[in-house]
Protein backbone atom coordinates (compact mmCIF):
# COMPACT_ATOMS: atom_id res chain seq x y z
CA UNK A 277 0.00 0.00 0.00
CA UNK A 278 1.47 3.37 -1.06
CA UNK A 279 1.93 5.93 1.68
CA UNK A 280 3.31 9.42 2.08
CA UNK A 281 2.24 9.70 5.71
CA UNK A 282 3.96 12.65 7.43
CA UNK A 283 6.04 13.45 4.37
CA UNK A 284 6.62 17.08 3.44
CA UNK A 285 6.27 17.53 -0.30
CA UNK A 286 7.22 20.76 -1.99
CA UNK A 287 5.33 20.75 -5.28
CA UNK A 288 6.99 22.87 -7.97
CA UNK A 289 4.68 23.91 -10.79
CA UNK A 290 6.21 25.25 -14.01
CA UNK A 291 4.63 26.71 -17.14
CA UNK A 292 2.72 24.27 -19.31
CA UNK A 293 -0.83 23.26 -20.10
CA UNK A 294 -0.47 20.27 -17.75
CA UNK A 295 -0.27 22.76 -14.84
CA UNK A 296 -4.03 22.37 -14.41
CA UNK A 297 -3.37 18.76 -13.34
CA UNK A 298 -1.26 20.02 -10.41
CA UNK A 299 -4.50 20.86 -8.59
CA UNK A 300 -5.54 17.21 -8.70
CA UNK A 301 -1.99 16.10 -7.89
CA UNK A 302 -2.12 18.03 -4.60
CA UNK A 303 -5.24 16.04 -3.66
CA UNK A 304 -3.68 12.72 -4.65
CA UNK A 305 -0.55 13.47 -2.59
CA UNK A 306 -2.72 14.45 0.38
CA UNK A 307 -4.78 11.25 -0.05
CA UNK A 308 -1.54 9.34 0.59
CA UNK A 309 -0.90 11.37 3.75
CA UNK A 310 1.50 14.08 2.56
CA UNK A 311 1.62 17.71 3.62
CA UNK A 312 1.99 19.79 0.46
CA UNK A 313 3.41 23.28 -0.09
CA UNK A 314 3.57 24.81 -3.54
CA UNK A 315 6.11 26.90 -5.41
CA UNK A 316 5.01 28.28 -8.80
CA UNK A 317 7.14 29.81 -11.52
CA UNK A 318 5.83 32.96 -13.17
CA UNK A 319 5.00 30.97 -16.35
CA UNK A 320 2.94 28.50 -14.28
CA UNK A 321 0.76 31.37 -13.08
CA UNK A 322 -0.27 32.00 -16.69
CA UNK A 323 -1.95 28.57 -16.67
CA UNK A 324 -3.41 28.25 -13.14
CA UNK A 325 -3.78 30.75 -10.30
CA UNK A 326 -1.84 30.57 -7.04
CA UNK A 327 -5.17 30.99 -5.26
CA UNK A 328 -6.44 27.63 -6.55
CA UNK A 329 -3.34 25.80 -5.39
CA UNK A 330 -3.34 27.69 -2.08
CA UNK A 331 -6.94 26.64 -1.42
CA UNK A 332 -6.15 22.99 -2.22
CA UNK A 333 -2.84 22.76 -0.38
CA UNK A 334 -4.06 24.74 2.62
CA UNK A 335 -0.79 26.69 2.61
CA UNK A 336 0.34 29.98 1.06
CA UNK A 337 1.76 29.49 -2.44
CA UNK A 338 5.30 30.75 -2.98
CA UNK A 339 5.97 32.56 -6.23
CA UNK A 340 8.84 34.98 -5.79
CA UNK A 341 12.41 34.84 -4.60
CA UNK A 342 12.47 38.53 -3.85
CA UNK A 343 9.26 38.88 -1.85
CA UNK A 344 10.21 40.21 1.61
CA UNK A 345 6.82 39.23 3.07
CA UNK A 346 7.07 35.65 1.87
CA UNK A 347 10.72 35.40 2.90
CA UNK A 348 9.74 36.60 6.37
CA UNK A 349 7.12 33.81 6.67
CA UNK A 350 8.95 30.89 5.08
CA UNK A 351 11.93 31.85 2.98
CA UNK A 352 13.57 29.81 0.26
CA UNK A 353 16.14 28.26 2.57
CA UNK A 354 13.46 27.20 5.05
CA UNK A 355 11.42 25.72 2.21
CA UNK A 356 14.51 23.86 1.03
CA UNK A 357 15.00 22.46 4.54
CA UNK A 358 11.31 21.70 5.12
CA UNK A 359 10.92 19.42 2.10
CA UNK A 360 11.43 15.65 2.20
CA UNK A 361 10.75 15.60 -1.52
CA UNK A 362 10.73 18.35 -4.13
CA UNK A 363 8.38 17.20 -6.86
CA UNK A 364 8.18 19.37 -9.97
CA UNK A 365 5.04 18.58 -11.97
CA UNK A 366 4.72 19.63 -14.68
CA UNK A 367 8.42 20.13 -15.37
CA UNK A 368 8.82 22.13 -18.59
CA UNK A 369 11.72 21.80 -21.03
CA UNK A 370 12.92 25.23 -19.94
CA UNK A 371 12.87 24.26 -16.27
CA UNK A 372 14.82 21.06 -16.98
CA UNK A 373 17.39 23.10 -18.91
CA UNK A 374 17.81 25.63 -16.11
CA UNK A 375 18.06 22.87 -13.50
CA UNK A 376 20.63 20.97 -15.57
CA UNK A 377 22.72 24.14 -15.83
CA UNK A 378 22.59 24.64 -12.06
CA UNK A 379 20.85 28.00 -12.42
CA UNK A 380 19.18 29.79 -9.52
CA UNK A 381 17.28 32.44 -11.44
CA UNK A 382 13.91 32.03 -9.74
CA UNK A 383 12.49 30.70 -6.49
CA UNK A 384 11.99 27.11 -7.66
CA UNK A 385 15.49 26.60 -9.09
CA UNK A 386 16.99 28.30 -6.02
CA UNK A 387 15.12 25.99 -3.65
CA UNK A 388 16.24 22.98 -5.72
CA UNK A 389 19.85 24.16 -5.52
CA UNK A 390 19.68 24.77 -1.78
CA UNK A 391 17.85 21.60 -0.78
CA UNK A 392 19.22 18.21 0.20
CA UNK A 393 15.77 16.69 -0.36
CA UNK A 394 15.08 14.03 -2.96
CA UNK A 395 14.20 15.69 -6.25
CA UNK A 396 11.72 14.27 -8.77
CA UNK A 397 10.38 15.70 -12.03
CA UNK A 398 7.30 14.81 -14.05
CA UNK A 399 8.18 16.25 -17.47
CA UNK A 400 5.41 17.63 -19.68
CA UNK A 401 6.01 19.15 -23.09
CA UNK A 402 5.41 18.81 -26.81
CA UNK A 403 6.81 15.57 -28.24
CA UNK A 404 9.26 17.44 -30.48
CA UNK A 405 10.61 19.36 -27.49
CA UNK A 406 10.94 16.12 -25.51
CA UNK A 407 12.76 14.37 -28.36
CA UNK A 408 15.03 17.36 -28.98
CA UNK A 409 18.69 16.41 -28.36
CA UNK A 410 19.05 19.43 -26.04
CA UNK A 411 16.25 18.20 -23.77
CA UNK A 412 17.56 14.65 -23.93
CA UNK A 413 21.04 15.84 -22.94
CA UNK A 414 19.55 17.78 -20.02
CA UNK A 415 17.60 14.68 -19.03
CA UNK A 416 20.77 12.61 -18.96
CA UNK A 417 22.55 15.24 -16.88
CA UNK A 418 19.71 15.26 -14.36
CA UNK A 419 19.48 11.47 -14.22
CA UNK A 420 23.23 11.29 -13.63
CA UNK A 421 22.64 13.58 -10.63
CA UNK A 422 20.08 11.08 -9.30
CA UNK A 423 17.09 13.28 -10.08
CA UNK A 424 14.06 10.97 -10.39
CA UNK A 425 12.11 11.29 -13.62
CA UNK A 426 8.47 10.19 -13.64
CA UNK A 427 7.29 9.66 -17.22
CA UNK A 428 6.51 11.29 -19.53
CA UNK A 429 3.69 9.23 -21.05
CA UNK A 430 3.17 8.67 -24.73
CA UNK A 431 -0.06 9.70 -26.46
CA UNK A 432 -2.12 12.55 -27.89
CA UNK A 433 -1.08 16.00 -26.74
CA UNK A 434 -2.94 19.28 -26.14
CA UNK A 435 -1.24 20.76 -29.24
CA UNK A 436 -2.61 17.96 -31.46
CA UNK A 437 0.68 16.06 -31.76
CA UNK A 438 1.01 12.42 -30.78
CA UNK A 439 4.11 11.10 -29.05
CA UNK A 440 6.08 11.16 -25.79
CA UNK A 441 5.78 14.24 -23.58
CA UNK A 442 2.40 13.97 -21.83
CA UNK A 443 2.60 14.38 -18.08
CA UNK A 444 1.73 11.20 -16.19
CA UNK A 445 -1.69 11.19 -14.52
CA UNK A 446 -1.67 12.69 -11.00
CA UNK A 447 -2.43 9.36 -9.36
CA UNK A 448 0.55 7.74 -11.15
CA UNK A 449 2.83 10.58 -10.01
CA UNK A 450 1.60 10.28 -6.42
CA UNK A 451 2.26 6.50 -6.41
CA UNK A 452 5.71 7.02 -7.93
CA UNK A 453 6.46 9.65 -5.26
CA UNK A 454 5.34 7.28 -2.51
CA UNK A 455 7.52 4.51 -3.90
CA UNK A 456 10.60 6.69 -3.26
CA UNK A 457 10.01 6.31 0.48
CA UNK A 458 9.14 2.64 0.62
CA UNK A 459 11.48 -0.28 0.93
CA UNK A 460 9.13 -2.21 -1.43
CA UNK A 461 8.41 -5.86 -2.02
CA UNK A 462 11.58 -6.26 -4.14
CA UNK A 463 13.96 -4.29 -1.91
CA UNK A 464 17.44 -5.78 -2.07
CA UNK A 465 16.61 -7.81 -5.19
CA UNK A 466 18.17 -7.60 -8.63
CA UNK A 467 15.74 -7.85 -11.55
CA UNK A 468 16.71 -8.15 -15.21
CA UNK A 469 14.09 -7.59 -17.92
CA UNK A 470 14.30 -7.83 -21.70
CA UNK A 471 11.98 -5.61 -23.72
CA UNK A 472 11.13 -4.52 -27.23
CA UNK A 473 11.93 -6.07 -30.59
CA UNK A 474 15.24 -7.17 -32.01
CA UNK A 475 16.45 -6.17 -35.47
CA UNK A 476 18.28 -8.71 -37.58
CA UNK A 477 20.24 -6.99 -40.31
CA UNK A 478 19.89 -8.10 -43.94
CA UNK A 479 22.10 -5.40 -45.42
CA UNK A 480 23.14 -1.89 -44.29
CA UNK A 481 19.58 -0.53 -44.77
CA UNK A 482 17.21 -3.45 -44.13
CA UNK A 483 16.38 -5.73 -41.26
CA UNK A 484 13.90 -8.37 -40.01
CA UNK A 485 11.94 -7.29 -36.94
CA UNK A 486 8.46 -7.31 -35.35
CA UNK A 487 5.85 -4.92 -33.93
CA UNK A 488 6.93 -4.97 -30.29
CA UNK A 489 6.93 -1.41 -28.92
CA UNK A 490 8.66 -2.26 -25.64
CA UNK A 491 5.72 -0.91 -23.60
CA UNK A 492 5.15 -4.15 -21.66
CA UNK A 493 8.81 -4.62 -20.73
CA UNK A 494 9.31 -0.95 -19.83
CA UNK A 495 6.18 -1.01 -17.63
CA UNK A 496 7.59 -4.06 -15.85
CA UNK A 497 10.93 -2.34 -15.34
CA UNK A 498 9.23 0.70 -13.82
CA UNK A 499 7.08 -1.50 -11.56
CA UNK A 500 10.14 -3.50 -10.43
CA UNK A 501 12.05 -0.29 -9.65
CA UNK A 502 9.03 1.10 -7.79
CA UNK A 503 9.02 -2.12 -5.76
CA UNK A 504 12.61 -1.34 -4.75
CA UNK A 505 14.55 -3.70 -7.04
CA UNK A 506 17.86 -2.85 -8.69
CA UNK A 507 16.45 -3.05 -12.16
CA UNK A 508 18.25 -3.65 -15.45
CA UNK A 509 16.33 -3.27 -18.69
CA UNK A 510 17.92 -4.84 -21.75
CA UNK A 511 16.10 -3.13 -24.55
CA UNK A 512 15.86 -3.55 -28.28
CA UNK A 513 15.20 -0.40 -30.36
CA UNK A 514 12.17 1.53 -29.00
CA UNK A 515 11.04 5.15 -28.73
CA UNK A 516 10.48 4.91 -24.99
CA UNK A 517 12.24 6.90 -22.26
CA UNK A 518 14.24 5.05 -19.63
CA UNK A 519 11.95 4.50 -16.62
CA UNK A 520 13.01 6.22 -13.42
CA UNK A 521 15.66 4.34 -11.38
CA UNK A 522 16.19 1.76 -14.11
CA UNK A 523 19.52 1.00 -15.77
CA UNK A 524 18.93 0.49 -19.47
CA UNK A 525 21.28 -1.47 -21.70
CA UNK A 526 20.58 -0.80 -25.37
CA UNK A 527 20.94 -3.60 -27.88
CA UNK A 528 19.88 -4.05 -31.48
CA UNK A 529 19.87 -7.74 -32.36
CA UNK A 530 19.19 -11.05 -30.63
CA UNK A 531 22.86 -11.98 -30.23
CA UNK A 532 23.54 -8.67 -28.46
CA UNK A 533 20.46 -9.20 -26.26
CA UNK A 534 21.75 -12.68 -25.45
CA UNK A 535 25.24 -11.37 -24.55
CA UNK A 536 23.87 -8.54 -22.39
CA UNK A 537 21.40 -10.90 -20.66
CA UNK A 538 24.07 -13.46 -19.81
CA UNK A 539 26.24 -10.64 -18.54
CA UNK A 540 23.55 -9.33 -16.14
CA UNK A 541 21.53 -12.44 -15.26
CA UNK A 542 24.06 -14.40 -13.13
CA UNK A 543 23.19 -13.68 -9.50
CA UNK A 544 19.95 -11.88 -10.29
CA UNK A 545 16.79 -12.85 -8.38
CA UNK A 546 14.26 -12.45 -11.17
CA UNK A 547 14.66 -12.55 -14.96
CA UNK A 548 11.70 -11.58 -17.14
CA UNK A 549 11.81 -12.06 -20.91
CA UNK A 550 9.21 -9.63 -22.27
CA UNK A 551 11.15 -9.00 -25.48
CA UNK A 552 9.93 -10.27 -28.82
CA UNK A 553 13.22 -11.79 -29.93
CA UNK A 554 13.65 -12.74 -33.58
CA UNK A 555 13.90 -16.53 -33.74
CA UNK A 556 16.04 -16.37 -36.88
CA UNK A 557 18.58 -14.00 -38.47
CA UNK A 558 20.06 -13.86 -41.97
CA UNK A 559 23.03 -16.21 -42.33
CA UNK A 560 25.06 -13.39 -43.85
CA UNK A 561 24.68 -9.62 -43.71
CA UNK A 562 25.37 -8.10 -47.10
CA UNK A 563 28.17 -5.51 -46.93
CA UNK A 564 26.37 -3.28 -49.42
CA UNK A 565 22.73 -2.51 -50.13
CA UNK A 566 21.18 -5.44 -52.01
CA UNK A 567 20.13 -4.50 -55.53
CA UNK A 568 16.89 -5.42 -57.24
CA UNK A 569 17.44 -8.21 -59.77
CA UNK A 570 15.44 -9.44 -62.79
CA UNK A 571 14.07 -12.33 -60.77
CA UNK A 572 10.62 -11.94 -59.15
CA UNK A 573 11.77 -13.85 -56.11
CA UNK A 574 14.48 -13.45 -53.56
CA UNK A 575 15.58 -15.95 -50.92
CA UNK A 576 17.22 -14.98 -47.68
CA UNK A 577 18.76 -17.88 -45.82
CA UNK A 578 18.16 -17.73 -42.07
CA UNK A 579 19.85 -19.30 -39.08
CA UNK A 580 18.40 -19.75 -35.61
CA UNK A 581 19.23 -17.21 -32.91
CA UNK A 582 20.30 -18.44 -29.47
CA UNK A 583 17.44 -18.75 -26.98
CA UNK A 584 18.13 -16.14 -24.32
CA UNK A 585 15.66 -17.14 -21.64
CA UNK A 586 16.40 -20.86 -22.02
CA UNK A 587 20.08 -20.08 -21.42
CA UNK A 588 19.24 -17.95 -18.35
CA UNK A 589 17.18 -20.85 -16.98
CA UNK A 590 20.29 -23.09 -17.00
CA UNK A 591 22.25 -20.74 -14.71
CA UNK A 592 23.15 -22.00 -11.24
CA UNK A 593 21.77 -20.67 -9.01
CA UNK A 594 18.79 -20.30 -11.31
CA UNK A 595 17.07 -16.91 -11.19
CA UNK A 596 13.27 -17.08 -10.97
CA UNK A 597 12.76 -17.09 -14.73
CA UNK A 598 9.61 -15.71 -16.34
CA UNK A 599 8.87 -15.81 -20.05
CA UNK A 600 6.14 -14.28 -22.18
CA UNK A 601 4.27 -16.04 -24.95
CA UNK A 602 2.46 -14.02 -27.60
CA UNK A 603 0.24 -16.37 -29.58
CA UNK A 604 -2.59 -15.91 -32.05
CA UNK A 605 -3.97 -19.49 -31.65
CA UNK A 606 -3.77 -22.37 -29.14
CA UNK A 607 -2.57 -19.81 -26.61
CA UNK A 608 -2.45 -21.91 -23.47
CA UNK A 609 -1.16 -25.08 -25.14
CA UNK A 610 1.68 -23.28 -26.92
CA UNK A 611 2.51 -21.30 -23.80
CA UNK A 612 2.68 -24.45 -21.66
CA UNK A 613 5.01 -26.06 -24.21
CA UNK A 614 7.34 -23.05 -24.03
CA UNK A 615 7.22 -23.17 -20.22
CA UNK A 616 8.45 -26.77 -20.29
CA UNK A 617 10.90 -26.56 -23.19
CA UNK A 618 12.65 -23.48 -21.82
CA UNK A 619 12.49 -24.74 -18.18
CA UNK A 620 10.78 -21.54 -17.02
CA UNK A 621 9.27 -21.00 -13.57
CA UNK A 622 6.33 -19.14 -15.05
CA UNK A 623 5.08 -17.97 -18.43
CA UNK A 624 2.80 -15.03 -19.16
CA UNK A 625 0.53 -15.86 -22.08
CA UNK A 626 -0.97 -12.99 -24.09
CA UNK A 627 -3.44 -13.56 -26.87
CA UNK A 628 -2.34 -11.27 -29.69
CA UNK A 629 -5.40 -12.15 -31.77
CA UNK A 630 -7.53 -10.06 -29.37
CA UNK A 631 -7.86 -6.43 -30.41
CA UNK A 632 -6.44 -3.82 -28.02
CA UNK A 633 -3.95 -6.06 -26.25
CA UNK A 634 -0.52 -7.50 -26.98
CA UNK A 635 1.84 -5.83 -29.46
CA UNK A 636 2.07 -2.02 -29.36
CA UNK A 637 -1.15 -1.55 -27.37
CA UNK A 638 -1.50 0.34 -24.10
CA UNK A 639 -3.43 -2.52 -22.49
CA UNK A 640 -2.80 -6.19 -21.99
CA UNK A 641 -4.66 -9.21 -20.64
CA UNK A 642 -2.73 -12.34 -19.73
CA UNK A 643 -2.83 -15.80 -18.20
CA UNK A 644 -0.03 -16.70 -15.82
CA UNK A 645 0.96 -20.34 -16.16
CA UNK A 646 3.30 -22.26 -13.89
CA UNK A 647 3.79 -26.05 -13.77
CA UNK A 648 0.91 -26.40 -11.27
CA UNK A 649 -1.58 -23.61 -11.84
CA UNK A 650 -3.08 -20.93 -14.05
CA UNK A 651 -4.22 -17.43 -13.13
CA UNK A 652 -5.93 -14.89 -15.35
CA UNK A 653 -5.24 -11.16 -15.18
CA UNK A 654 -8.04 -9.50 -17.12
CA UNK A 655 -7.54 -6.50 -19.44
CA UNK A 656 -5.96 -3.43 -17.85
CA UNK A 657 -3.24 -0.91 -18.73
CA UNK A 658 0.22 -2.40 -19.21
CA UNK A 659 1.39 -0.18 -16.34
CA UNK A 660 -1.23 -1.59 -13.97
CA UNK A 661 -0.69 -5.13 -15.22
CA UNK A 662 3.03 -4.73 -14.64
CA UNK A 663 2.46 -3.59 -11.03
CA UNK A 664 0.08 -6.51 -10.40
CA UNK A 665 2.47 -8.98 -11.99
CA UNK A 666 5.48 -7.70 -10.06
CA UNK A 667 3.51 -7.92 -6.79
CA UNK A 668 2.59 -11.56 -7.57
CA UNK A 669 6.15 -12.44 -8.59
CA UNK A 670 7.60 -10.83 -5.45
CA UNK A 671 5.52 -13.29 -3.38
CA UNK A 672 6.90 -16.24 -5.33
CA UNK A 673 10.62 -15.43 -5.04
CA UNK A 674 12.53 -17.67 -2.66
CA UNK A 675 13.29 -15.85 0.61
CA UNK A 676 16.65 -14.11 0.66
CA UNK A 677 19.51 -15.83 2.47
Ligand code: PMT
Nearest residue numbers: 488489490491492549551553583584585599600602635636
Ligand atom coordinates in the same frame (compact mmCIF):
# COMPACT_ATOMS: atom_id res chain seq x y z
O1 PMT B 1 6.45 -4.67 -26.57
P1 PMT B 1 4.92 -4.51 -26.58
O2 PMT B 1 4.45 -3.80 -27.82
O3 PMT B 1 4.41 -3.91 -25.30
O4 PMT B 1 4.30 -5.97 -26.68
C1 PMT B 1 4.50 -6.87 -25.65
C2 PMT B 1 4.72 -8.28 -26.17
C3 PMT B 1 3.48 -8.79 -26.87
C4 PMT B 1 5.91 -8.31 -27.15
C5 PMT B 1 5.08 -9.17 -24.92
O5 PMT B 1 4.00 -9.09 -24.02
C6 PMT B 1 5.35 -10.60 -25.30
O6 PMT B 1 4.45 -11.42 -25.38
N1 PMT B 1 6.66 -10.94 -25.53
C7 PMT B 1 7.06 -12.27 -25.96
C8 PMT B 1 6.84 -12.41 -27.44
C9 PMT B 1 6.94 -13.87 -27.91
O7 PMT B 1 6.04 -14.43 -28.41
O8 PMT B 1 7.98 -14.47 -27.67
P2 PMT B 1 8.33 -15.98 -28.16
O9 PMT B 1 7.15 -16.86 -28.10
O10 PMT B 1 9.05 -15.87 -29.43
O11 PMT B 1 9.29 -16.38 -27.01
C10 PMT B 1 8.87 -16.94 -25.75
C11 PMT B 1 9.80 -16.41 -24.68
O12 PMT B 1 11.15 -16.71 -25.01
C12 PMT B 1 9.75 -14.90 -24.51
O13 PMT B 1 9.88 -14.63 -23.13
C13 PMT B 1 10.95 -14.41 -25.29
O14 PMT B 1 11.45 -13.15 -24.75
C14 PMT B 1 11.93 -15.53 -25.10
N2 PMT B 1 12.90 -15.71 -26.20
C15 PMT B 1 12.47 -16.03 -27.45
C16 PMT B 1 13.39 -16.26 -28.45
C17 PMT B 1 14.76 -16.15 -28.14
N3 PMT B 1 15.68 -16.34 -29.08
N4 PMT B 1 15.15 -15.84 -26.91
C18 PMT B 1 14.24 -15.63 -25.93
O15 PMT B 1 14.60 -15.34 -24.80
